[in-house]
Amino acid sequence: MDADVLIVGAGPVGLLLAAELRLGGAEVVVLERSVKPNAEKRARAIGPLAFEALCRRGLGPQIAEHTGIGLADLLRDHGGTLRHFAWIFKIEEVPGRAGAPIWQPDLERILREYARGLGVVVHWGTEVETVVPDVAGVTAGAAGNQWRARYLVGCDGGRSTVRGLAGFAFPGTEPSMITRVTEVDPEKLGELPEAGDYPGGKLMHGGTLLGTTEFGTGTDGPLTTEELRASIHRVTGADVGITELREPRKFTDRARQASTYRNGRVLLAGDAAHVHSPNGGQGLNLGLVDAVNLGWKLASVSAANMGEELLDSYTSERHPAGAAVLRNTRAQSALLAHGEHIGALRELLAELMDLPEVNRYFWRLLTGTGDRYEFPYPASHPRTGFACGDLELDGRPVTEFTADGAAVLAVPRGTAVSVPDRVRVLELAAPIEEDLSGVLIRPDGTIAWACAGEGTEGLAVALRTWFGE
Numbered sequence: 001m002d003a004d005v006l007i008v009g010a011g012p013v014g015l016l017l018a019a020e021l022r023l024g025g026a027e028v029v030v031l032e033r034s035v036k037p038n039a040e041k042r043a044r045a046i047g048p049l050a051f052e053a054l055c056r057r058g059l060g061p062q063i064a065e066h067t068g069i070g071l072a073d074l075l076r077d078h079g080g081t082l083r084h085f086a087w088i089f090k091i092e093e094v095p096g097r098a099g100a101p102i103w104q105p106d107l108e109r110i111l112r113e114y115a116r117g118l119g120v121v122v123h124w125g126t127e128v129e130t131v132v133p134d135v136a137g138v139t140a141g142a143a144g145n146q147w148r149a150r151y152l153v154g155c156d157g158g159r160s161t162v163r164g165l166a167g168f169a170f171p172g173t174e175p176s177m178i179t180r181v182t183e184v185d186p187e188k189l190g191e192l193p194e195a196g197d198y199p200g201g202k203l204m205h206g207g208t209l210l211g212t213t214e215f216g217t218g219t220d221g222p223l224t225t226e227e228l229r230a231s232i233h234r235v236t237g238a239d240v241g242i243t244e245l246r247e248p249r250k251f252t253d254r255a256r257q258a259s260t261y262r263n264g265r266v267l268l269a270g271d272a273a274h275v276h277s278p279n280g281g282q283g284l285n286l287g288l289v290d291a292v293n294l295g296w297k298l299a300s301v302s303a304a305n306m307g308e309e310l311l312d313s314y315t316s317e318r319h320p321a322g323a324a325v326l327r328n329t330r331a332q333s334a335l336l337a338h339g340e341h342i343g344a345l346r347e348l349l350a351e352l353m354d355l356p357e358v359n360r361y362f363w364r365l366l367t368g369t370g371d372r373y374e375f376p377y378p379a380s381h382p383r384t385g386f387a388c389g390d391l392e393l394d395g396r397p398v399t400e401f402t403a404d405g406a407a408v409l410a411v412p413r414g415t416a417v418s419v420p421d422r423v424r425v426l427e428l429a430a431p432i433e434e435d436l437s438g439v440l441i442r443p444d445g446t447i448a449w450a451c452a453g454e455g456t457e458g459l460a461v462a463l464r465t466w467f468g469e
Helices: 012-023 048-056 060-078 104-117 161-165 225-236 283-303 309-335 340-352 356-367 459-467
Strands: 003-008 028-032 083-085 088-091 122-124 130-133 138-142 145-154 177-183 196-198 201-206 209-215 246-252 255-257 266-268 407-412 423-428 438-441 447-451
Touching: 003 012, 003 138, 003 283, 012 028, 012 104, 012 283, 028 145, 048 060, 048 283, 060 104, 060 201, 083 309, 083 356, 088 340, 088 356, 130 145, 130 161, 145 161, 145 283, 161 266, 177 225, 201 225, 209 225, 255 309, 283 309, 309 340, 309 356, 407 459, 438 459, 447 459
Parallel strands: 003 028, 003 145, 028 122, 145 266, 407 423
Antiparallel strands: 083 088, 130 138, 138 145, 177 209, 177 246, 196 201, 201 209, 407 438, 438 447
């Protein structure tokens, strides 16, 4: 074996997964088709669940160094910091659960350095043309360059080679719209038509951003000046003298999801497991949380001899989260269509968003903070199954105890409890919150058990489920 786990793809999901595996004691090999990191600004922020996960690993200060630029660019391009649903900018952040505005290349640079410090090596310019699983492991690579490990994870994007080679079903819906967007020098463009809705689609511009959305399908391949000029003409009827593009990109609302995230010894994470419209900025957050959910589980199975049934919980927990994002992005696509009926519906939705509870609902929807995992044992406390957020344990943030990837059990002082070596025990002098006196926090930040008093009912089965005897 070359490693416990092969990871195909060195984007943010693959890098974070590799780091999580190393924290769990697994040996990792990362294979990346590109010869160097991608510098495209494909995502501009991470949501609270991903940001909290990275803060638990001690990366918060490094991310904070880039958020000033990210926030300034957000204000320039969107005119504010409110989040949107179908481009209705009214959704307010919930205090204490904020994400972080950071461009994807900057985030990837932080993750590369972090993973490298844990001993992760990325093999750039390495194609994967075959994936051959058997009862003992998986062999993957190209002619004359084969790698073997106990498990393989495809983190190779929406057009995943691994997904196709390993035979994953990928059902879903085809595009109903295409968006073309670029950064430009406004002084070189001259006067632009007014931004907004037109019979042929939508025109967007502000600051250095220029783009269109048209309904129907479009062509694959890189965005060119001729293609964008033609799109603007179809939408507005105007001829715009575009001579150069910076960071050109185009995307559709194609929405597909793998039926399962695990097929034997091959697993999928990030865009390889689910693709959808980027509306709402949910894709990077979703993929990074896939990585932290899978990392400790796969390390436990491949390096700590836990049973393979632990891996089944990856699909059962993360597939519903992905399905929820496909559902809400499809709804956003429907709300972006033309017509007086859609316009009336948008106006009604915008009015509803002014209601605090509706606003909070959309916040939870877009950030995933409302997702609760279903466990194979009774979980009576209302916090069980949710991400731990910014809990403080005896006045100290939970991030102080999680940089090494350990699980944390916090119980009232004097509580008699026996735990596996991989669980850090904290004895608390005071309750965590008014109705929360003890918690078991998995390595991915999920509350696996909680209590409101001094008892430990249900704790033993939770420990056994996630960490063995």
